[in-house]
Amino acid sequence: MSLLPLMKLRLATPSVLVDVGRVSDLAYVNDAGDHIAIGALTRHRELETSDLLARECGVLQAVAAEVGDNQVRHRGTIGGSTAHGDPASDLPAVLLALDATCVVRGPSGERMIPAAEFFLGFLETALAPDELLVEIRVPKPGATGYSYQKFNRRAQDWAIVGALAVRNGTTRVALVNMGSRPIRASGVEEALASGSSAAEAAERAAEGTEAPSDLNATPAYREHLARVLVRRALEAAGA
Amino acid sequence: MSITVNGHEQRHDVEPRTLLVQFLRESCDLTGTKVGCDTSSCGACTVLVDGESVKACTMLAAQADGSGVTTIEGLATNGELHAVQRAFTEHHGLQCGYCTAGMVLAAVSFLDENPNPTEAEVRLGLEGNLCRCTGYHNIVQAVLAAAGSK
Numbered sequence: 001m002s003l004l005p006l007m008k009l010r011l012a013t014p015s016v017l018v019d020v021g022r023v024s025d026l027a028y029v030n031d032a033g034d035h036i037a038i039g040a041l042t043r044h045r046e047l048e049t050s051d052l053l054a055r056e057c058g059v060l061q062a063v064a065a066e067v068g069d070n071q072v073r074h075r076g077t078i079g080g081s082t083a084h085g086d087p088a089s090d091l092p093a094v095l096l097a098l099d100a101t102c103v104v105r106g107p108s109g110e111r112m113i114p115a116a117e118f119f120l121g122f123l124e125t126a127l128a129p130d131e132l133l134v135e136i137r138v139p140k141p142g143a144t145g146y147s148y149q150k151f152n153r154r155a156q157d158w159a160i161v162g163a164l165a166v167r168n169g170t171t172r173v174a175l176v177n178m179g180s181r182p183i184r185a186s187g188v189e190e191a192l193a194s195g196s197s198a199a200e201a202a203e204r205a206a207e208g209t210e211a212p213s214d215l216n217a218t219p220a221y222r223e224h225l226a227r228v229l230v231r232r233a234l235e236a237a238g239a
Numbered sequence: 240m241s242i243t244v245n246g247h248e249q250r251h252d253v254e255p256r257t258l259l260v261q262f263l264r265e266s267c268d269l270t271g272t273k274v275g276c277d278t279s280s281c282g283a284c285t286v287l288v289d290g291e292s293v294k295a296c297t298m299l300a301a302q303a304d305g306s307g308v309t310t311i312e313g314l315a316t317n318g319e320l321h322a323v324q325r326a327f328t329e330h331h332g333l334q335c336g337y338c339t340a341g342m343v344l345a346a347v348s349f350l351d352e353n354p355n356p357t358e359a360e361v362r363l364g365l366e367g368n369l370c371r372c373t374g375y376h377n378i379v380q381a382v383l384a385a386a387g388s389k
Contacts, residue, residue, distance in 0.1 A: 004258075004297045005278055017255075019302055045291075069367025070349060071282060074291040075298065155366035156280070 001068065001076035002084045026079070026134060029053060035101075035137045040079025044068075047078060057138055059146035059166055063094045066148060069156040082118070083133045085125040085181065087212075088158040090150065092119060092182040093174035097166040100138045106131035119181040143168045147236035149229040150176070153216065160216045163205070163229035165237040173233070178209040178226055185209075188230055198239050202231035242303050244269065245313025259303050260284045260295035263310055271311040271340050275369070282368030285341035286310050292348035294367070311340035314347070323347050323385040332381035334372035342368050346382045356386060 006012040020026070026041040029050045036057055038047070047053060047064035054061055067073055067081065067090050081091045082102065094100070095115035102113045107130055118126050127133060145167035150159045162176030163185075171192045173185040187204030211222035240257075241250045244267055251266040263269045263286065272295060275283030279297040286295045287309040314321040320328070323346050333339045342365065349364035350356070356364060361382045362375070370378060 001279065001297060004299070008278065019299070021302055069282070070345065070352075070364060071285055071292045071294045071367045072279070074288075074348075075293050154369075155363065 001072050001080065002086065003080075020132070027077075031056065032137070033140075035139045038078055038136045038138065040082075040133045040135060041077045042079070044073035044076050044078070044081075045070075048073065056140060057098075057142040059098070059143050059148070059164075060091075060094050060138060062146070063090050063148050063164065066090050066150050072156075078136055079133045082136065083125060083127055085119055085121075085123045086158075087119075087122060087179060087181050088162075088177040089182070090148070090159065090162060090176060093148070093162060093164040093176050094166075095136060095138075096182055096184055097164050097172040097174040098138050098143070098168075099172075100136055102126075102133055103135035103137060104128075104131045105134045110134075112137075116184070122180040124181075141168070143237075145238040147233040149233045149236075151225055151229055161211075161222050161225040161229055163226060163233045165230070165233035165239055167237050167239050171234070171237070171239040173205075173230055175205070175209065175226060175230075178206070178211050178222060180210065180212075183209065185226075185230060188234075192234075192239060198234035199231055201239075202227050202234060205230035240300055240304050242300070242305070243307045245309060246307075253300055255299070255301060257300045258296055259286070259288075259293075259298045259300045259308070262300035262303075263295060263308070266300075269310050269312050273337055273340060275337065275341075280369070281338070281341075282345060283338050283341040285344045285368065287344055287348055290348070290351065292345045292367075309344070311343060314343065321347065322388050323350065323382070326381040326385035326388065327378070330377050330381035330384055332373070332378040333370075338368060338370045338372075342370065342378055346385065350382070350386055354386060356383070358383060361386075 026039040028039040030037045044064045044067045100115045102118045143166045148164045150162045159176045164174045166172045173188045187207035188201045191201035205226040206223035211219040249267045263272050273283040275281035279294050284295040345368045361379050
């Protein structure tokens, strides 16, 4: 869903374009024992309505429902959203917070890339030019508490800033659109681990971030949003 | 390219770069589907592909090859307006009309997935469609009325 707009803006000018949208073998949500396996071509709408995710990984379902709008969710896929590497995308925050694994396949075989090593920079990922992202693996059990706080001006827009808190023994916090790639708020996580309250920990939300500047917000405003949204997410997640 | 549009097969030779909305408007001469922002934001180009709402400016015609597409021209049956079209008329869910085709198709798809929505769900369900005239009030009333009329 993002490639065609990029081509219209001349930000992407591929000489050859192969549509993988009909590779239906790559659209599935399966219980694989110690993890949930999600085919790269699984559409957001399928994530939103998956009974398995409702039972095992509600956070992924909840965040998938926040992507774009109905029309976008009917066509867009988790693999497309991940491989696109846009720091303003919602789903990569979930993959980071849950320590998901990206399964990629190429001519030299298959390799596993932890989500923390997958996103390299703006629209840049660890995928080699001849590799295809085929599956996302989300470890079980799912979170005991979570909250995604997405801030934007119009309902369907990209997040100006987003903050995801996931509780699962420890508390993990991921930030959307606070740098050239989706990141974990490690300062917040450290503060929580050493006993700080949610409000105290949230004060460290902007540490280590490099918030972008655009017509929606200055970096300073984004840093303020990050602190507020992280606090709200932590409180709603019960951290 | 062969796409079944409103129940009729449309077979046309088009450039690979052709967008679905261009295919509908220029190859099929079905100009009810509008191009608004051309960047997947406004929803004016919304049509149904195999029953689900999509933005036809952000899909290549090639991606719909072999699919069934419904546009605003195909909603009425035997001259009888679709319930959503009728509700938009009765509740005056439009002013200039430019967003209307997209709004109606988005509403049809939304009601298919959520037949008994609350007002808040209707507003959220139409988040992908922008209207610069109405302030949405009558559009939302129309969609709620259409849901109630089934």
